[in-house]
Amino acid sequence: MRIALDAASGDLGPEVCVDGALRASAETGEEVVLVGPRAVLEGILAKRSLGAAKITVVDAPDVIGMNEHPAKAVRQKPQSSIVVACDMVARGEADAVFSPGNTGATMAAALLKIQRIKGVERPAIAIPMPTINGVSLLLDGGANAECRPHHLLQFALMGSIYYSSLTGVESPTVGLLNVGEEPEKGNDLTIQTHKLLAASGLNFIGNVEGRDIPFGKANVVVCDGFVGNVVLKFAEGIGRALFDMIKEEIGKSLLLKIGGALARPAFVSVKRRLDDSEYGGAPLLGVNGVTLIGHGRSNAKAVYNAIKAAVKTKRDGVTNQIALAVQNYAQLISEV
Amino acid sequence: MRIALDAASGDLGPEVCVDGALRASAETGEEVVLVGPRAVLEGILAKRSLGAAKITVVDAPDVIGMNEHPAKAVRQKPQSSIVVACDMVARGEADAVFSPGNTGATMAAALLKIQRIKGVERPAIAIPMPTINGVSLLLDGGANAECRPHHLLQFALMGSIYYSSLTGVESPTVGLLNVGEEPEKGNDLTIQTHKLLAASGLNFIGNVEGRDIPFGKANVVVCDGFVGNVVLKFAEGIGRALFDMIKEEIGKSLLLKIGGALARPAFVSVKRRLDDSEYGGAPLLGVNGVTLIGHGRSNAKAVYNAIKAAVKTKRDGVTNQIALAVQNYAQLISEV
Numbered sequence: 001m002r003i004a005l006d007a008a009s010g011d012l013g014p015e016v017c018v019d020g021a022l023r024a025s026a027e028t029g030e031e032v033v034l035v036g037p038r039a040v041l042e043g044i045l046a047k048r049s050l051g052a053a054k055i056t057v058v059d060a061p062d063v064i065g066m067n068e069h070p071a072k073a074v075r076q077k078p079q080s081s082i083v084v085a086c087d088m089v090a091r092g093e094a095d096a097v098f099s100p101g102n103t104g105a106t107m108a109a110a111l112l113k114i115q116r117i118k119g120v121e122r123p124a125i126a127i128p129m130p131t132i133n134g135v136s137l138l139l140d141g142g143a144n145a146e147c148r149p150h151h152l153l154q155f156a157l158m159g160s161i162y163y164s165s166l167t168g169v170e171s172p173t174v175g176l177l178n179v180g181e182e183p184e185k186g187n188d189l190t191i192q193t194h195k196l197l198a199a200s201g202l203n204f205i206g207n208v209e210g211r212d213i214p215f216g217k218a219n220v221v222v223c224d225g226f227v228g229n230v231v232l233k234f235a236e237g238i239g240r241a242l243f244d245m246i247k248e249e250i251g252k253s254l255l256l257k258i259g260g261a262l263a264r265p266a267f268v269s270v271k272r273r274l275d276d277s278e279y280g281g282a283p284l285l286g287v288n289g290v291t292l293i294g295h296g297r298s299n300a301k302a303v304y305n306a307i308k309a310a311v312k313t314k315r316d317g318v319t320n321q322i323a324l325a326v327q328n329y330a331q332l333i334s335e336v
Numbered sequence: 337m338r339i340a341l342d343a344a345s346g347d348l349g350p351e352v353c354v355d356g357a358l359r360a361s362a363e364t365g366e367e368v369v370l371v372g373p374r375a376v377l378e379g380i381l382a383k384r385s386l387g388a389a390k391i392t393v394v395d396a397p398d399v400i401g402m403n404e405h406p407a408k409a410v411r412q413k414p415q416s417s418i419v420v421a422c423d424m425v426a427r428g429e430a431d432a433v434f435s436p437g438n439t440g441a442t443m444a445a446a447l448l449k450i451q452r453i454k455g456v457e458r459p460a461i462a463i464p465m466p467t468i469n470g471v472s473l474l475l476d477g478g479a480n481a482e483c484r485p486h487h488l489l490q491f492a493l494m495g496s497i498y499y500s501s502l503t504g505v506e507s508p509t510v511g512l513l514n515v516g517e518e519p520e521k522g523n524d525l526t527i528q529t530h531k532l533l534a535a536s537g538l539n540f541i542g543n544v545e546g547r548d549i550p551f552g553k554a555n556v557v558v559c560d561g562f563v564g565n566v567v568l569k570f571a572e573g574i575g576r577a578l579f580d581m582i583k584e585e586i587g588k589s590l591l592l593k594i595g596g597a598l599a600r601p602a603f604v605s606v607k608r609r610l611d612d613s614e615y616g617g618a619p620l621l622g623v624n625g626v627t628l629i630g631h632g633r634s635n636a637k638a639v640y641n642a643i644k645a646a647v648k649t650k651r652d653g654v655t656n657q658i659a660l661a662v663q664n665y666a667q668l669i670s671e672v
Contacts, residue, residue: 132577142515145523179478179565187481187562210569214577226523227563229515231570234546238574241468241550245609249602256602262595266585273581 001030003310004094005303008036008063008081009101011296017100018044018055020303025053027304028311033094035060035085060084063101066296070104074112082106086113089289096290096310098281100298107143107284107293114289117319119326122151123286124225125293126159127232128166128279133216137163137172140222141282142229149192152176152222156202157329158285158322159220165316166279166309167219175208175218177227183207189224197222200329239274243267280306283313285322290314337366339646340430341639344372344399344417345437347632353436354380354391356639361389363640364647369430371396371421396420399437402632406440410448418442422449425625432626432646434617436634443479443620443629450625453655455662458487459622460561461629462495463568464502464615469552473499473508476558477618478565485528488512488558492538493665494621494658495556501652502615502645503555511544511554513563519543525560533558536665575610579603616642619649621658626650 003024007017014036021032031054034041038059045055062080064073074083082105088094090113097114099106107125116123124140139155140147156174163172176194178186183194185207197204208218213231223231246267250260272278280302281292290313292306313319339360343353350372357368367390370377374395381391398416400409410419418441424430426449433450435442443461452459460476475491476483483491492510499508512530514522519530521543533540544554549567559567582603586596608614616638617628626649628642649655 132581145515177566179481179562179569190562210566210571211573211576213570214573223566226515226526227566230513230546230559230563230567232546233515234549234567234570235574237547237550238571239578240547242575242578242606245468245606246602249605250599252602252605256599259595259598259600260602263586263592263599264595266582266588266592266596269585269588270578270581 001311001314002033002094003030003307004033004035004085004088004097005307006036006081006085006097006099006101007034007041008060009099010294010298011066012299014040015044016298016300017303018048019300021055021307022048022050022053024304024307025055026051028308030054030311031056032307033058033088036081037061058084058088064105066102068102068105070102070108073102073105074108083109083113086110090114095314096292098292098294098306098310100294100296100303103293110284110287110291114287114291117286117288117323117326119330120154120286120322122147122154123284124155124158125282126162126285127228127282128276129213129235130274130276131214131216135167135279136213136216136219136221138213138221138228138232139285140225140228141232142225143284144225147189147224149189149196152189152193152224153196153200153329154286154326155222156197156200156220157325159222160202161321161325162283162285162318163219165313165318169219171203172219173205174202174220174222175205175212177221177223178207178209180209181207277302278305280304280309288319290319337647337650338369338430339366339643340369340371340421340424340433341643342372342417342421342433342435342437343370343377344396345435346630346634347402348635350376351380352634352636353639354384355636357391357643358384358386358389360640360643361391362387364644366390366647367392368643369394369424372417373397394420394424400441402438404438404441406438406444409441410444419445419449422446426450431650432628434628434630434642434646436630436632436639439629446620446623446627450623450627453622453624453659453662455666456490456622456658458483458490459620460491460494461618462498462621463564463618464612465549465571466610466612467550467552471503471615472549472552472555472557474549474557474564474568475621476561476564477568478561479620480561483525483560485525485532488525488529488560489532489536489665490622490662491558492533492536492556493661495558496538497657497661498619498621498654499555501649501654505555507539508555509541510538510556510558511541511548513557513559514543514545516545517543613638614641616640616645624655626655
């Protein structure tokens, strides 16, 4: 198996990508293809010991910046690391791709090159969210700002399949993110989606509310990409704000500082439990090849975990499972 | 001034309402009317010393439960404390109302009895949210699951007026909750709303993302009631989940426990900074009289703060200010 790694677009530079790739390749036994400016990548590799890792380099002289317009950049930079890496999957030269670069550009490149699975109308970004009760999968995390009910049904289906691969849970619970528990609550989208999910045969547990997410009430939480993106970024912000506040308050006296220092390992544990680099990347589900998207700030550990996730997703045949399931659900969807 | 307090519908029972009312009345010098079953309320009052408080009782034998269907319950229980209290404002017998009961029923009763300000299409619930940088106001917090752009413009207008009354800030910053900073980001609703807000003359600072909310990037954050409600409840859940996690981790060794005990005052400070009972209630902006809605779990402090907020809102003439502003904006809205 070969995993194409966009090693040039992350905020932290190519070194962390190379380090993550070395570790992941050695551990999984699979080949990792570093995609980016050849001289730079070979320069970094020359200073590392390969060990058991199988690493190759594919040249991609261009880079798409974090603030470039996704669709435009993908069109104008066919030699960029993101586009070249996606192209490798499209041409069968790689089995999966991971990019810690511009999320929109990675999506655009994947849709353009790898394309959608037949029958999937809207690929969705599935965000692994740490909760007090294990990981939950929130989707769509931002690929589709406007959605229709059958899109959300497909998200639930694709999310359930990926969740099973990620965790081993056989029939993951699915919750519809809404503003109340009752089926008739919410907006047109959620009211219609509720009916579809109830008839889907998935392990649908009904509506979940915002407060249920951090407690992991459902394994898979579906919503449109607008709501999902707001929630995802809000979680990021509130985590940082809370730790900032605790730090500030602990700094206010010597005694508090001593207490804080003694209790520090507890905070480190909490941070580790909330650390999204444990999952490394969020899959773009519904495209016809394993595509994972990482945070711009992905460090070596996040890259390592993302490559491992890519390998596992490919080994478990998630893309094929989704293609089959979508076929089987075509009837249900066409009835809406 | 007379404030009508629904003293019968909160989760914590009428005692906390009476205690909050006594303290708020004594401090503000205004009369608080306890609305609920007369015998119960007079029984509680008999055990308290009135001091400087001006307290009266208006009988309302019925109570609307937390899980009753709002519109149906309001129709079927005209003698319930929520409906009677709203009716007092409608008939000019009270200047403001606060209820810690069923949120939907309070909204329904206020809309039915107090009615909308002329020109306001959709009253909205404005949620004071503690941030690392002072309080922000998020609206709509859940009154309207589906919104159109000019509704959000009215939310921004009403929110700015209320925020000024709440904090003294003269020209509050307004942010549009969205999935990216650029004006063209988001869904149809936000793209159109962005144009309206940019032309509004309000202190519009553009889009804000989920991660900006906990840092107080905008004083007033507008969104539809679906998104606002999800965010509000998610914040509630994530706060609880984080403190649960910290407690759990600190319980894992004696040394951690000692550190935790020493650092405890810092946690208490953080919790106090995040305590929404400091604001007591969320106003239903756009109805033709001061209406505040509280959390079902409102304690005596929350009731006290809500009554103080009601008094201030009435003294500042927020309802009249909104009525005037909506008239002035009618032109802008009609152009959409």
